[in-house]
Amino acid sequence: MMDKIKVSILGSTGVVGQKMLRILENHPYIDVVNLSASRSKIGKKYSESVAWVEPGDIPERFRDMKMVSTDPEDHKNVDYVLSALPPEVAEDIEIKLIKNGINVISNASPFRMAENIPLINPELNYQHLELLEKMDTKFVKNPNCTSTIMSMPMVEVLRHDYKKITLSTLQAVSGAGFTGLSYMSIDDNIIPYIHGEEEKIPAEISKMFGFVSNNKIINRELNMYVTSVRVPVKVGHMGIMNIEFNDDIDIENFKNSLRNFTPLKKFKNLYTAPKNPVIIHDEENRPQHKMDLSNGMEIHVGRLEYKNKNLRMVILGDNLVRGAAGITVLTLETMNEMGVA
Amino acid sequence: MMDKIKVSILGSTGVVGQKMLRILENHPYIDVVNLSASRSKIGKKYSESVAWVEPGDIPERFRDMKMVSTDPEDHKNVDYVLSALPPEVAEDIEIKLIKNGINVISNASPFRMAENIPLINPELNYQHLELLEKMDTKFVKNPNCTSTIMSMPMVEVLRHDYKKITLSTLQAVSGAGFTGLSYMSIDDNIIPYIHGEEEKIPAEISKMFGFVSNNKIINRELNMYVTSVRVPVKVGHMGIMNIEFNDDIDIENFKNSLRNFTPLKKFKNLYTAPKNPVIIHDEENRPQHKMDLSNGMEIHVGRLEYKNKNLRMVILGDNLVRGAAGITVLTLETMNEMGVA
Amino acid sequence: MMDKIKVSILGSTGVVGQKMLRILENHPYIDVVNLSASRSKIGKKYSESVAWVEPGDIPERFRDMKMVSTDPEDHKNVDYVLSALPPEVAEDIEIKLIKNGINVISNASPFRMAENIPLINPELNYQHLELLEKMDTKFVKNPNCTSTIMSMPMVEVLRHDYKKITLSTLQAVSGAGFTGLSYMSIDDNIIPYIHGEEEKIPAEISKMFGFVSNNKIINRELNMYVTSVRVPVKVGHMGIMNIEFNDDIDIENFKNSLRNFTPLKKFKNLYTAPKNPVIIHDEENRPQHKMDLSNGMEIHVGRLEYKNKNLRMVILGDNLVRGAAGITVLTLETMNEMGVA
Amino acid sequence: MMDKIKVSILGSTGVVGQKMLRILENHPYIDVVNLSASRSKIGKKYSESVAWVEPGDIPERFRDMKMVSTDPEDHKNVDYVLSALPPEVAEDIEIKLIKNGINVISNASPFRMAENIPLINPELNYQHLELLEKMDTKFVKNPNCTSTIMSMPMVEVLRHDYKKITLSTLQAVSGAGFTGLSYMSIDDNIIPYIHGEEEKIPAEISKMFGFVSNNKIINRELNMYVTSVRVPVKVGHMGIMNIEFNDDIDIENFKNSLRNFTPLKKFKNLYTAPKNPVIIHDEENRPQHKMDLSNGMEIHVGRLEYKNKNLRMVILGDNLVRGAAGITVLTLETMNEMGVA
Structure with missing residues (x-):
């Protein structure tokens, strides 16, 4: 053994x-x-x-x-x-x-x-x-937890020629640690600012999608605008992502590619790897924290809507597990x- | 009398x-x-x-x-x-x-x-x-309550030559009426869909900014992408608005114009009209439901950030009063x- | 098989x-x-x-x-x-x-x-x-869910000669069903009344503790005063129980009897039966919904305090599972x- | 002037x-x-x-x-x-x-x-x-805020010969100060213990109802059992009070005495004094935080039920204003x- x-x-x-x-x-x-x-x-x-x-x-x-x-x-x-x-x-x-x-x-x-x-x-x-x-x-x-979650479906976005990515993140209270936010400050409220977050997210994602050269990572350039707000939910970061592409994409192919994105399949004993890291939802009221965080390693994507070279996705992941x-x-x-x- | x-x-x-x-x-x-x-x-x-x-x-x-x-x-x-x-x-x-x-x-x-x-x-x-x-x-x-609130700071956006407006709305539970949403369905949760909302908002705003001709309103064309989600707060609709302009704007002028937007000043006895319908916040953690809804007729705008012809604003208004x-x-x-x- | x-x-x-x-x-x-x-x-x-x-x-x-x-x-x-x-x-x-x-x-x-x-x-x-x-x-x-939960530690109370039981129940929203209570009505609020509950609880408990005679249940008489309120938690009914005994009891014996209350041990294949149906907590901040509902079939009891023939217990159980x-x-x-x- | x-x-x-x-x-x-x-x-x-x-x-x-x-x-x-x-x-x-x-x-x-x-x-x-x-x-x-609120309707209780008072207090988060409790610790939870509270309440009330002798307060003896828990509401302490009297009381007289309890009427310029410090509610779903805290100096009492010399009241007051x-x-x-x- x-x-x-x-x-x-x-x-x-x-x-x-x-x-x-x-x-x-x-x-x-x-x-x-x-x-x-x-x-x-x-x-x-x-x-x-x-x-x-x-x-x-x-x-x-x-x-x-x-x-x-x-x-x-x-x-x-x-x-x-x-x-x-x-x-x-x-x-x-x-x-x-x-x-x-x-x-x-x-x-x-x-x-x-x-x-x-x-x-x-x-x-x-x-x-x-x-x-x-x-x-x-x-x-x-x-x-960072948000970079981890939001980057996942971007794997497919970045295979296409895009013009701009706009992202609003609705982040859970546990992202600030167990005692990070008082009840009085966040219950029944939204705080429209999270220190450092809007800089970290595009920077870290540009490194994750970078390539190796001479034992260094060369970051990939991104055109990405991020707004991060704190919402009164305990676990689960949600993102509303709007992407403008330069050319038309095939939305069904796009969804299928994400559904079939299983790059770790080649490895055998990954006990925490989800079978499918990206779950695509067609129901219009998904993803929801209440329904979609039971396997904390999956990223859930719904509300995909494509028109005039503009794609919208709603992304949800568990900030404590996957994140x-x-x-x-x-x-x-x-x-x-x-x-x- | x-x-x-x-x-x-x-x-x-x-x-x-x-x-x-x-x-x-x-x-x-x-x-x-x-x-x-x-x-x-x-x-x-x-x-x-x-x-x-x-x-x-x-x-x-x-x-x-x-x-x-x-x-x-x-x-x-x-x-x-x-x-x-x-x-x-x-x-x-x-x-x-x-x-x-x-x-x-x-x-x-x-x-x-x-x-x-x-x-x-x-x-x-x-x-x-x-x-x-x-x-x-x-x-x-x-x-509609959301159209009412989000349209207010757009008065200044539409004075400029813009390319696209992307809007994510984070809407309060009271927008669905007192019994519209059960506690079990929305507490500690976000529902990423509100029936009809994403169509109504751009349509109604395009009519509000239209012009009168032959006793009809001719709608103004808008290039606007809206995503609406329901969040667990009781009162107050928030919007994260990203605008791409065709030409550079002067962000300080932009803010001042909104601060000085008082078109109803000419009328005398408007008892419910706020002195300034748009309040601009420079603190990075404003607007907040907890702080900014005491005069329910004002629209609060913060997190204004401008770079590369892209402007971001966070907008908040009282959906029951102004809305x-x-x-x-x-x-x-x-x-x-x-x-x- | x-x-x-x-x-x-x-x-x-x-x-x-x-x-x-x-x-x-x-x-x-x-x-x-x-x-x-x-x-x-x-x-x-x-x-x-x-x-x-x-x-x-x-x-x-x-x-x-x-x-x-x-x-x-x-x-x-x-x-x-x-x-x-x-x-x-x-x-x-x-x-x-x-x-x-x-x-x-x-x-x-x-x-x-x-x-x-x-x-x-x-x-x-x-x-x-x-x-x-x-x-x-x-x-x-x-x-009823509340009767089920609150009756469990009463098994030991009723072995003694008591004078009166006073019970305040703090009941979770799910007890009213998934759509039973709107968010606007119960968030940040307590509703000090639950229809029928204050009658059902003592009646049902008096039957559970009754005895069989001529193929009928003869209810046990109880002197019990119940107040039931609805609190903004999703799952878990809590009870604050005050008992006045006629004679002094030994509080350590009382606790041990509850800890060792395992009447179903004689049966072999009870797959949902908890090993110990009553868990006694000595930490002063237990039981809590957040910590003590992972095995939904257990009843958690804490804050036991005994003075002058008066005993206080705080009781918590899962209203959807055990209840x-x-x-x-x-x-x-x-x-x-x-x-x- | x-x-x-x-x-x-x-x-x-x-x-x-x-x-x-x-x-x-x-x-x-x-x-x-x-x-x-x-x-x-x-x-x-x-x-x-x-x-x-x-x-x-x-x-x-x-x-x-x-x-x-x-x-x-x-x-x-x-x-x-x-x-x-x-x-x-x-x-x-x-x-x-x-x-x-x-x-x-x-x-x-x-x-x-x-x-x-x-x-x-x-x-x-x-x-x-x-x-x-x-x-x-x-x-x-x-x-203390809770002593202040719960003592108010006791003015009438203590006019009668009573045997015992049992009180469960359901206390709001603001009672611990603005940053006293984290969101993660109290949202969707009840913490069944508040340090020092269960001792302070009867002690302070016994002093308030004491009498002056030789330039000192002689405390009034009380037979009172208190349990205090923290509940996820922002403002408003609620109490469930059960009183056992030695003799029968007239419940309608009791209520009227509280309704007419206006001892400060003799003073003229008390700008913060409420007209009636105790408001009696007959509706079975009152008092509620949502409805009854707009005049923060009043104490609201409901769910009065009297049987067999036992009286139950639900008491609510604003812990930041009156408290x-x-x-x-x-x-x-x-x-x-x-x-x-």
Whole structure:
């Protein structure tokens, strides 16, 4: 029997860290051996360190694990550190781990745009993982939750000659973390601004759709206008995307291509990969948070309407699973299958 | 002392009807003399006929008014009938009133696109009221709540040579009426479709910005792509509008023009007209439902960002006041000042 | 291999019916063979008849089943009809089925208080199922969702000599059905009244805790004061119960008795029975809807505080699973094990 | 013309402080001359120091006021300091002001139970203000929001010989301050515990209903069991109160006494005093947050049901107005009329 991949979870008490534990609870070949969070929790049991918010109880096997630090010496025993650290502390901690020879796959924003570090949404650009072959210590980033979700159906958009993409994102409260927004500030309200988001989304997507040259990612140029607002839903980022093409497209072909977009089929043991990463809905009242987030790794697309070279799509994805915890696990699984892990 | 304008309220027990009563409760020169609703309520007191949902109690002076029918004979004693009828019954009732010589100003959708009936958002097109001069019986329509709100800042957009307008509307639950959406269907959810809305909005706006010729409205052609979704907020429709211009615009001039857009200043006694119909916000987290709906007749515009001939605005308005009950009262006030009432 | 128990689901398109299908989707020995709902849906596929609201998709095996009527001739082929009918139609339909020799286990309110029909919350009074032995056609009722949940920890209360029970129930919106309450009426609001609830709860609980004599249930007298309010949560009924005892009780014994209350342990194949029907929480901020409804068949009890012969408990249960769909399935499973099915 | 009473507002940027400014914006004889908040805001304009959350804009006259410290020297120019300070800083600041001869009326919890400091809910115990006559520097406390609201109808309960009072309080999110609870923690959830609340409520009420003897308040003994839970509504604390009396009461007399409870009628210029502090509702679905909080100083009582010497009432009040900002203003107004201010 193959040895399991040993991992640490950094930021394990946050909302994304908790979701990682849920996903990895019964994983067939990834084994969580270390949990860490902020310094004050070192030495405590996980169950005493966490304000558990995931539905269901803390998985039994993690309850009594003793919290360790984020220092390199506490992670010498793992193959990979999976980081769900908050951005303000991630930079220092992650760079220290890398300098000490510890591999990191990270959800945190620092270094996402570094040209020599792959920014992976596996179905879209697992090929960028080839950059790792020349790295002694592996360092991989995952995109922002919204970039991850909205980029998925763009794979088909970018196969055509388009003029402009206009995107409005309606983002869930959990995207700001469990305590990021008070009830009084967002209930029965919409906040029409999310700091940094409107810059990150096009930048990160342009890197994901870039190509590798001389061990660097050359970003793809995009003409994309993004507006991001916070809406009072707990989980699920929705996007309304309007694309203007230069030439006519065949909308049925477009939909079929997305339905049949299964680039990871060639890999065998991707336990978190959805059968179809993009689900196309023909019912006019889909996608909906209430109906379409039960498999958190799928991206749901509906309201496709095409006229006069203009296409409209409504996109929905789970910001905690596909947008954060799940994408990191899928990235590691893909690396393992490609032989770069 | 001038005689008061006598009005009936049709659909007086609905959410828009109640809002009309609140607005007219202490009106200096409009006097509500008849209330009607569905047939089963005729003869009952208003207070026994209504499921009152407006904040605060039923205005004392309406509590004991006896409900009348919607038939013409019950409205011979008024100068105007103000209609907040549901669309499925409005057509027959309104046409019968008109045929019997009773003037009607109506919020309901039937006949909104009729070329000889003015569709009035007073600041934008009070001039269209001139059509009334040749009508024996006056029949005026108000636009859909979303059309009303979103059209307001477009007054400045359409002064420039633009290529395309893309609009995403995030619409409040009250837009579907008090019982239109169940809690289970919309709480913690977004429904990405509102029946008929995406067609109505550009059509009605093209009529509002049309011009009068031969006693008809000639619609203005628009190149506008609209997506409408229902969000879990109670009151307030928000729009994210992206405009591409053909030539560069001066964004500061654009904002100032909207700030100074006060076309009704020439009229004296418009009690419901806001001093400035368009409020421009420079703070990046405005407009918000929580902060910007206390004067329900104003339209709030923020997040103005201009680059490469592309302008983005976030628009917010009160769908029950400006979008429905208030616009009807302001229409009557304007007609009165213009001498066509 | 044992033959499976064949069942029909009546009211299969409602929120409780859907939950039954979810629970029975992979049941090892109960097989759903008929689905019915209102007359207008007869002959249609289930997927075309239902507004599916359960998380996740319609189970594949039910999608294409053809809807049948509620008439007896359509249910001759089953061992049991499970009824999730709305109360206003349940009486006629159920009595007709019974008269035609078709066994019924029902969630609906009519006949719940009939002295010769068992009203079953399995852990509490499976013994009442002995009444079925003399019935040619089996007719079993399940209690109201709130009665079901609140009665569970009362098993221990009623072992002591008590003076009075005061109960405030904070009930979820789904208890009124999927479309029972509009968003505008209950969001950010509490409605301090639920029709019929305050009478049903003590009456049904007095029957559940009654005893069998001459093939009838003799109700147990209760001194219980109930107030029921509707709160803006989607799933989960909470109760605040204050009990005054006549003599001192040992609170630790009380808690342990509830923890060890496992009356169904003697039966082997109860697939929906929770290992422990009552979970006692010592943390002061439990139970919570967000944390404690993942196993919908458990009843969660916390905030136990005892002083001066007065005990306070906060009780929480899933009104759709334990309170409706799950209790019916567990009732059938128990009947099967007892040999009365 | 009488000189206005000059006041400072401490904690002026919090949710209660903002509400005070709204109430005092146009007050006929109270003039806000100083605003203070945390040290870091000293010298800034109010509009730059506050995250304004009250509906409507910041009152014009306060926008540009320069923030001062909470130190005594900054408040020598006022007649009274009104304190809406958070409890953790209130003790030191208030005691320092008092020691420096500055009068304080405070909402904050420290010293509420001190026997020589009146704890005032004006209608209930304005008589306790007589304690001030012998104080050189006046120090008055207002009760906790829930104590304030729930005590009001108890005035009639305590006129009778009762055995026990059981109270369940369903408290709004704003009671924890604007940022006290995250959206993720309380939306679609109930938290069955509020730190300190269950002790404070009976203690404070027993003091409010106490009597003055030797310049001290002797608390009234109460037999009261309280459970407090947090519910997902923004404003409005509801209580379900069950009272067992020793003798039969006349329920109609009881209701009429509450309806006619107008102890402040003797004072003339109480601008914030409601005409009737207790409103009795006979409709079974009242009181409701949605309908009954428009006059924030009234306490609404409904669902009165009496049987077997047991009375049940549902009580609702505005926790920000009557429960905090309004009660402080009304206290000062009453002191002014009584000649102790």
